Amino acid sequence: MKGAGWGGPEVSRFLMKAQLIPLDGGPPIDIVRDITLVGRKEYCDLCVPDQSISKAHCVIVKTDGLLLVRDLASTNGTKVNGQRIRRAALLPGDELQVAGLKFRVHLGPSESVPVEEVKTELMTEFGMDPEAAAERPGSPSASAPPPSPPELRADSIYQMSAPSSEDMPAPE
Numbered sequence: 001m002k003g004a005g006w007g008g009p010e011v012s013r014f015l016m017k018a019q020l021i022p023l024d025g026g027p028p029i030d031i032v033r034d035i036t037l038v039g040r041k042e043y044c045d046l047c048v049p050d051q052s053i054s055k056a057h058c059v060i061v062k063t064d065g066l067l068l069v070r071d072l073a074s075t076n077g078t079k080v081n082g083q084r085i086r087r088a089a090l091l092p093g094d095e096l097q098v099a100g101l102k103f104r105v106h107l108g109p110s111e112s113v114p115v116e117e118v119k120t121e122l123m124t125e126f127g128m129d130p131e132a133a134a135e136r137p138g139s140p141s142a143s144a145p146p147p148s149p150p151e152l153r154a155d156s157i158y159q160m161s162a163p164s165s166e167d168m169p170a171p172e
Contacts, residue, residue: 016065020096020103028106031067036060038098039072052076052099060090067107069096076100 018031029046036045039056048057054074061068067090071078076099080088090096094105123129 016062017106017108018062018067019106021106023095023102023104029103031060031062034062036062048098048101050099050101053101054099057098065107066090067105074099 019028020031021028031046033045036059037056038044038046038048038053038058038060040048040050040053041055044056046060054072054076056072057074058069058071058078061070068087069078069080069085069090070087071085077084078099079085079095079097080090081095082097090105090107092105092107096103096105
């Protein structure tokens, strides 16, 4: 299985959209990887060329619908809602400060993706062949409509739910 967490970075894009919105009015920064290294060096996933940012400043982890942040012993620190942290959970609307840069945390559902696309990607991620599964006997095809629910009539519902005298306990 690739990546950390449920399905790796390719699949997690279907599950949660995470963004850092700069408070200075810059464009939003999408957090697309399960683990994002923030720092000023080129090897960082989120490279911020600012001298107040450490070479490897903090790491943001996206897992199970949450964002977690961990400071990597940076010189100027990482803060969540004004409190300097070593590690913390980020909630929607929280303010994340990396050295002197401030961001608003946005978490929400990812863009709408067709169910078949998610299913195909999940099966591929877990080493299954989506085409072979679709051709398997007893497997519903993509073009077949779902089965109709059984017809229920008011009298049949009443008959199913009304207790009979045989079901009642004998009086004592």
